[in-house]
Amino acid sequence: MSTESSASTDRTRRIRRQSRGFRRAVVATLGILGLATTGLAVAGAFRGPHLADASVASATALERAGQRLVLQADQAIDPVDAADVSVTPDVPIEVSSEERTITVRFTGMLRTLTDYTVTVAVSGAATGVDGTLSYAFTTPDLDIAVLVRDLDGPDEVRGRTVSGDEATTLFAADRIQEFALLRDGVAAVVLDESGANGRLMIAPDGAQVTEEITLPGPGRLQQLRASDTTDRLGVLFTSADSDATDARLSQLLLIDRLDPSGVAHPVTGLDGEAISVLDWRFVPGTPYLVVQAFDHSMLLIDTAATDAVPVPLGEHAELRGFLPGTLQLVVADPLSGSTIDLETGESAPLELPDDQLDETAYPGKVVALGGDSYLEVASRPAPGEGFVLDYEILLVSREGVEVLYDPDAGIPIRDICLSPNAQYVAVEVQDPEGEPDGYPNVSGRTLSTTYFVDLASGEANRAIAGFAASWCS
Structure with a gap:
């Protein structure tokens, strides 16, 4: 055998040994990776649900009861009810769930500047492994505004938070009769020099020029209010035209700020005619309002639907507003009081305890x-x-x-x-x-x-x- 042939055989053997070693290394590596992957899969299969996302409208959490906290788990979970949820500090709640989503509805009112923690005991739908979802949020401060009259200069609408120290002037003008806070500014009734006629002014936040709403004519404006849900405001208007047949009637003018025409429209009743209004309120958290006509009949009116038929609420001597955090309208009659549930239409006596005066x-x-x-x-x-x-x-x-x-x-x-x-x-x-x-x-x-x-x-x-x-x- 020649030397060249022997060298060639040795190279072949070395290559074969290296190849077998490489194959063994690859198999070993793949085995390790396979075990690691299996381990991760097993670990994942036996891990309890975790919180993937959460959302709550903390900016509006103080406006009314019924605010919602939505929690998203990272896997499907078994159904959850109120017994599985704790809130600190304590607040009454309603709970619903579907697949990965849990909705916590606060049926009670939340306090300002308070740290709330919501904890939910959950169980994975596929794995049966228990877990805990926890979420914390802080409620904001409350805004308030007041009117300051100045006999020697312009009147001012001043605003601040309850816990704040300094008030900011939101609007200033001579002879401000009343005002209402808007989402983005202030609406105000400003009197003329005689005090007989009013103008309806809107001053958006940061705007240099105020906007004046076109009215049916000169007259008296009263009971200016703004919706906390829609960009609408309303005001009672009594015409100054003594020759008009409705000279002593107050119409409720409704202004939709999203309407580019800027025209104020009267609220109409069951007959399609403008209502002669004694008192009225926006229904909190809804596009509805309640009016009390001069004959003391009350109507529930949907401001978002132009063709909606008003809903009669009966005749009552006085409209007193709403029970806090509810859609329970409080009305009064000469010998009794009652509430009207605007969701169901049901009326119930309001039998309040004696004041012992x-x-x-x-x-x-x-x-x-x-x-x-x-x-x-x-x-x-x-x-x-x-x-x-x-x-x-x-x-x-x-x-x-x-x-x-x-x-x-x-x-x-x-x-x-x-x-x-x-x-x-x-x-x-x-x-x-x-x-x-x-x-x-x-x-x-x-x-x-x-x-x-x-x-x-x-x-x-x-x-x-x-x-x-x-x-x-």
Whole structure:
């Protein structure tokens, strides 16, 4: 055998050995990768559900009850109910689930500037492995605006948050009668020099020029309100034309800010004619409104549908607003009160507990908190010379009567109303040193102040100078 042949044979053998070694290495590597992949698959198969995404409209969480938190798991889960969900601090909830989605509906009102944690016990639908989904969010502060009258200069609408320290001027003009907060600014009724006629002005945030809404003619404007859901506002208009057949009738003009024509349209009744309106309210969280005609009949009207037929709600002496966080309309009659559920149309007596006032006390404004409790402004003659009244706010419930807020002696309480989340009571008080402003329709006094009284604790350590709080519209 030649040397060349022997060398060739050796190379062949080395190549074969290297090839067998390479194959063994590849097989080993693939085996390891296969085991790793199998391990990962097994681990994944026995891992409980995790939170993949969550969403809550925290910016509007304080406006009304019924806000929703939507949680998304990273895998399909077994059905979940309220017993599987805990909320800290405690809030009443309703829960529904489907595949990977859990919806938590807060049926109670949320408090401002509060850290809420929602924890859900879940189980994987395919694996049966338990897991926990947890999500935390913080509620925002509440906005409020008030009107400040100045006998020597322009009036101002000032706004701030409840916990804030400084108010910002949102709108200023001579002789502001009333205002309403919009999503993007302020609407206001501004009087002429005589005070007989009003103009409806809109001042968008940051705009240098205000917009004036075209009205049917000169006349008196009252009860300006804005929807918290739609870009609509309404105002009662009474024509100044003494020759007109409807000179003493107040029509409700509705303005849709998304309508480029900028025309105010009267709200019509069952006969298709403009309603003569005594009182009205937007229904919170909906495109509806409720009107009370001069004959005391009430109608529920859908502002989003031009061809919708109004729904009669019966005849009642007084329209008092809504129970906090609900669609329960509160109405009053000479001998009783009741609620009307605007979702079902059902009416129920509102039998509130006795306020236990003695014969020396004068009952005032009542704000219902629910079917068994309410706030009431009460006053009684103060000791000493002259006729001076002492005021207080009573919290009346089935458990009894307690004084929620008691200002200094001789300080009148002009008005009260609840914050959108029913956490605070806006209490408008008037300094006896203030002067009447002489406005013809919505009068006030200088040196008025609005306090924020915590309904749970009675604390009243925050306030803003001004009156006619935006919460009260």
